[in-house]
Amino acid sequence: xxxxxxxxxxxxxxxxxxxxxxxxxxxxxxxxxxxxxxxxxxxxxxxxxxxxxxxxxxxxxxxxxxxxxxxxxxxxxxxxxxxxxxxxxxxxxxxxxxxxxxxxxxxxxxxxxxxxxxxxxxxxxxxxxxxxxxxxxxxxxxxxxxxxxxxxxxxxxxxxxxxxx
Amino acid sequence: xxxxxxxxxxxxxxxxxxxxxxxxxxxxxxxxxxxxxxxxxxxxxxxxxxxxxxxxxxxxxxxxxxxxxxxxxxxxxxxxxxxxxxxxxxxxxxxxxxxxxxxxxxxxxxxxxxxxxxxxxxxxxxxxxxxxxxxxxxxxxxxxxxxxxxxxxxxxxxxxxxxxxxxxxxxxxxxxxxxxxxxxxxxxxxxxxxxxxxxxxxxxxxxxxxxxxxxxxxxxxxxxxxxxxxxxxxxxxxxxxxxxxxxxxxxxxxxxxxxxxxxxxxxxxxxxxxxxxxxxxxxxxxxxxxxxxxxxxxxxxxxxxxxxxxxxxxxxxxxxxxxxxxxxxxxxxxxxxxxxxxxxxxxxxxxxxxxxxxxxxxxxxxxxxxxxxxxxxxxxxxxxxxxxxxxxxxxxxxxxxxxxxxxxxxxxxxxxxxxxxxxxxxxxxxxxxxxxxxxxxxxxxxxxxxxxxxxxxxxxxxxxxxxxxxxxxxxxxxxxxxxxxxxxxxxxxxxxxxxxxxxxxxxxxxxxxxxxxxxxxxxxxxxxxxxxxxxxxxxxxxxxxxxxxxxxxxxxxxxxxxxxxxxxxxxxxxxxxxxxxxxxxxxxxxxxxxxxxxxxxxxxxxxxxxxxxxxxxxxxxxxxxxxxxxxxxxxxxxxxxxxxxxxxxxxxxxxxxxxxxxxxxxxxxxxxxxxxxxxxxxxxxxxxxxxxxxxxxxxxxxxxxxxxxxxxxxxxxxxxxxxxxxxxxxxxxxxxxxxxxxxxxxxxxxxxxxxx
Ligand code: FES
Ligand code: FES
Numbered sequence: 001x002x003x004x005x006x007x008x009x010x011x012x013x014x015x016x017x018x019x020x021x022x023x024x025x026x027x028x029x030x031x032x033x034x035x036x037x038x039x040x041x042x043x044x045x046x047x048x049x050x051x052x053x054x055x056x057x058x059x060x061x062x063x064x065x066x067x068x069x070x071x072x073x074x075x076x077x078x079x080x081x082x083x084x085x086x087x088x089x090x091x092x093x094x095x096x097x098x099x100x101x102x103x104x105x106x107x108x109x110x111x112x113x114x115x116x117x118x119x120x121x122x123x124x125x126x127x128x129x130x131x132x133x134x135x136x137x138x139x140x141x142x143x144x145x146x147x148x149x150x151x152x153x154x155x156x157x158x159x160x161x162x163x164x165x
Numbered sequence: 166x167x168x169x170x171x172x173x174x175x176x177x178x179x180x181x182x183x184x185x186x187x188x189x190x191x192x193x194x195x196x197x198x199x200x201x202x203x204x205x206x207x208x209x210x211x212x213x214x215x216x217x218x219x220x221x222x223x224x225x226x227x228x229x230x231x232x233x234x235x236x237x238x239x240x241x242x243x244x245x246x247x248x249x250x251x252x253x254x255x256x257x258x259x260x261x262x263x264x265x266x267x268x269x270x271x272x273x274x275x276x277x278x279x280x281x282x283x284x285x286x287x288x289x290x291x292x293x294x295x296x297x298x299x300x301x302x303x304x305x306x307x308x309x310x311x312x313x314x315x316x317x318x319x320x321x322x323x324x325x326x327x328x329x330x331x332x333x334x335x336x337x338x339x340x341x342x343x344x345x346x347x348x349x350x351x352x353x354x355x356x357x358x359x360x361x362x363x364x365x366x367x368x369x370x371x372x373x374x375x376x377x378x379x380x381x382x383x384x385x386x387x388x389x390x391x392x393x394x395x396x397x398x399x400x401x402x403x404x405x406x407x408x409x410x411x412x413x414x415x416x417x418x419x420x421x422x423x424x425x426x427x428x429x430x431x432x433x434x435x436x437x438x439x440x441x442x443x444x445x446x447x448x449x450x451x452x453x454x455x456x457x458x459x460x461x462x463x464x465x466x467x468x469x470x471x472x473x474x475x476x477x478x479x480x481x482x483x484x485x486x487x488x489x490x491x492x493x494x495x496x497x498x499x500x501x502x503x504x505x506x507x508x509x510x511x512x513x514x515x516x517x518x519x520x521x522x523x524x525x526x527x528x529x530x531x532x533x534x535x536x537x538x539x540x541x542x543x544x545x546x547x548x549x550x551x552x553x554x555x556x557x558x559x560x561x562x563x564x565x566x567x568x569x570x571x572x573x574x575x576x577x578x579x580x581x582x583x584x585x586x587x588x589x590x591x592x593x594x595x596x597x598x599x600x601x602x603x604x605x606x607x608x609x610x611x612x613x614x615x616x617x618x619x620x621x622x623x624x625x626x627x628x629x630x631x632x633x634x635x636x637x638x639x640x641x642x643x644x645x646x647x648x649x650x651x652x653x654x655x656x657x658x659x660x661x662x663x664x665x666x667x668x669x670x671x672x673x674x675x676x677x678x679x680x681x682x683x684x685x686x687x688x689x690x691x692x693x694x695x696x697x698x699x700x701x702x703x704x705x706x707x708x709x710x711x712x713x714x715x716x717x718x719x720x721x722x723x724x725x726x727x728x729x730x731x732x733x734x735x736x737x738x739x740x741x742x743x744x745x746x747x748x749x750x751x752x753x754x755x756x757x758x759x760x761x762x763x764x765x766x767x768x769x770x771x772x773x774x775x776x777x778x779x780x781x782x783x784x785x786x787x788x789x790x791x792x793x794x795x796x797x798x799x800x801x802x803x804x805x806x807x808x809x810x811x812x813x814x815x816x817x818x819x820x821x822x823x824x825x826x827x828x829x830x831x832x833x834x835x836x837x838x839x840x841x842x843x844x845x846x847x848x849x850x851x852x853x854x855x856x857x858x859x860x861x862x863x864x865x866x867x868x869x870x871x872x873x874x875x876x877x878x879x880x881x882x883x884x885x886x887x888x889x890x891x892x893x894x895x896x897x898x899x900x901x902x903x904x905x906x907x908x909x910x911x912x913x914x915x916x917x918x919x920x921x
Binding site for chain 1: 175177178180181184185186188190191193196345347348349396397398399400401643645646799802805806807808809810832833837839840841842843846
């Protein structure tokens with residue numbers, strides 16, 4: 001459990017989440033992860049370690065991949081955040097989500113939200129990564145189930161499908 | 166009827182869509198109105214008597230719910246095999262993470278300070294921390310002699326072989342603790358009301374283990390205790406037993422406060438307090454002939470069980486039965502012992518004792534090879550179990566397994582021979598060394614011996630009002646694909662499309678006890694029961710005249726709807742019955758230990774850097790015979806995931822202990838492999854089938870944990886020409902060993918120069 005409250009008084013903080021503007025009242029040092037999960041009900045981001053090691057809490061903040069367990073919510077003021085819930089509408093899947101299903105990239109699924117966001121960040125930087133680049137690019141996201149191979153295949157497959165689409 | 170087969174096809178994972186969209190609900194994602202948060206106050210010392218508990222200043226204690234052992238309505242123990250482990254320590258503590266008090270508060274931020282403000286004064290007692298200290302019994306901390314359990318397996322006349330041996334080869338091998346490190350930490354929510362009783366929701370493997378533990382602890386009738394599995398973010402055995410403890414704690418807080426209580430561990434607490442793989446020490450003494458035939462041997466295997474009995478006897482049993490590997494022992498004596506130490510209890514972890522004893526066996530085979538002057542391949546080939554041979558427990562191998570052929574295929578895939586030749590030349594210079602290592606092994610699927618008979622699992626299949634079919638099992642999904650494969654089996658049995666089968670939630674109110682989800686038993690044993698329960702549904706529809714022998718999916722649905730509207734409920738049950746030809750003697754530890762074995766050949770190619778002493782795995786071939794593969798994608802994923810975890814066990818993951826407490830209980834200092842650390846693991850299957858499993862399947866989940874550590878350490882030993890006998894094998898261990906080997910050589914040279 002992370003002891004980031006109570007400390008200084010609560011403040012109002014506004015940012016966009018998955019395209020919608022949200023305003024929360026929060027302790028400034030509260031973790032973005034807790035605000036997303038508890039105040040906004042976006043439980044797709046998970047706490048695996050609470051110290052920036054596992055990437056299961058990863059979200060995109062202004063296009064950058066961040067571990068939301070390390071981001072004080074104050075830092076999110078005026079930013080634009082994308083969580084796994086915002087990657088697709090849930091009916092038509094994002095190309096990466098479909099590839100993860102097809103290639104076996106999600107086993108227990110606890111790392112999948114962070115992993116898929118990390119992969120989308122990677123593909124935004126590099127549309128056609130090599131296997132080594134994928135392995136390097138995802139090294140900040142731990143997965144205990146898959147041994148990574150099928151995740152790496154899913155990302156490569158998504159890249160292929162995107163270029164051929 | 167649907168003519169296309171569903172088993173053997175990689176259909177989409179049942180809950181895959183929810184997982185990739187973030188919709189799956191894990192326990193920490195669940196919120197109940199009016200919910201409190203719980204925390205655990207633990208012992209700080211490894212062993213002692215509790216004298217006084219004080220609640221320090223600066224905390225509004227009246228806002229907290231506080232639970233101690235006195236608040237337990239029933240028996241203060243976590244019932245499992247024994248009842249020695251208290252739920253909350255009352256008078257004595259026996260390890261440094263022992264729970265003593267529970268706190269709950271509406272604001273989770275206030276809990277850490279409150280936990281810190283509780284001070285527990287103890288009179289310390291002397292403690293013991295490893296196998297050797299436990300064996301010498303300077304302190305007896307459990308029972309009369311610190312021994313949880315011993316097994317003796319004897320075959321032939323071992324005392325008669327030593328005089329006939331050309332070589333007697335000895336070795337001692339050790340393995341360390343390993344943390345399961347599922348990415349979702351353990352957690353539970355409990356709610357209680359007088360009318361409905363107690364409900365717990367959580368991250369767990371075995372709903373009915375928790376059910377049993379809560380009944381006695383809370384003194385409630387069985388029907389007043391309900392256990393519901395939430396989506397579970399990895400388990401690997403680590404959510405087999407400890408969830409009963411957390412559920413008990415959440416339940417006590419909920420019963421005392423009258424409010425729902427969420428008790429979620431953070432990573433540090435989870436790593437320090439919950440179970441890990443048993444550390445082990447195995448000694449081999451083997452009699453071998455000049456031409457490499459094993460005449461017999463003594464194997465002595467000891468595991469460190471920690472402070473309480475928990476599952477150690479069962480882990481020990483599997484370790485003992487696997488200790489002889491896939492070899493024919495005409496004479497053997499295996500002594501296995503589980504001992505007590507003042508560490509948190511060690512427990513279930515994928516492989517369950519077998520990775521420890523097989524590490525020893527497979528390292529020792531390379532030792533025997535060296536002693537006899539044969540290659541690691543030849544020594545194995547000359548001793549493989551063959552169809553008709555008996556194992557160490559005198560189980561006759563009935564399957565048509567040909568390990569020699571399996572080995573040949575592995576050697577070819579890995580290009581073993583030409584690589585060995587190439588490395589012999591390359592290794593003469595440069596600052597890296599390359600090596601190849603082999604492990605050949607087996608893994609028994611299902612519970613050991615009479616286990617399945619005692620479990621007597623029940624499975625249900627339900628025909629629903631909309632004409633679809635639902636599988637009712639307490640078998641849990643935690644990534645392995647339980648939901649998908651059991652649905653495939655039901656669909657196949659009924660000749661229906663995969664989509665017309667769904668899975669009930671593992672909720673003790675809704676599903677029968679199909680046994681724990683452990684021991685690679687789910688597909689083989691539970692799957693077979695699902696198959697027969699599904700056939701029961703079909704039979705009922707046919708015999709009631711609603712369906713003809715040949716039917717379409719639409720006809721089935723219509724018939725099922727009709728049946729449900731006429732009878733309200735439509736369920737078919739199937740209970741495990743032990744095959745008549747399987748016999749096990751618990752006394753002598755002899756007989757059919759497992760209904761089926763999976764067999765494997767794993768080959769590792771490594772490079773050792775002589776400057777940094779780091780090991781990189783350049784290629785890893787995992788070839789196995791696991792019966793019929795029901796879902797190739799999931800099966801491959803299980804193998805790769807298991808190999809990755811075993812690579813961690815072998816080269817990365819070291820639990821640093823101090824006085825019974827894990828010191829590096831963080832992901833920053835307990836290092837598991839990342840995507841950039843691992844090679845592409847190449848997976849191959851051989852499919853012989855299995856008469857006891859659903860559609861010929863055998864267990865698969867644990868097998869890949871057994872072979873990688875010995876294959877890799879054999880490869881490192883091959884690369885460097887020095888034997889390594891322990892895992893984890895970290896760069897500093899390699900450096901130390903090479904240094905001492907060099908010193909020994911230098912000393913010998915000095916000796917030669919100075920005298921003779
Ligand atoms: S929970 Fe944020 S990195 Fe692990
Ligand atoms: S799928 Fe379980 S941790 Fe990645």
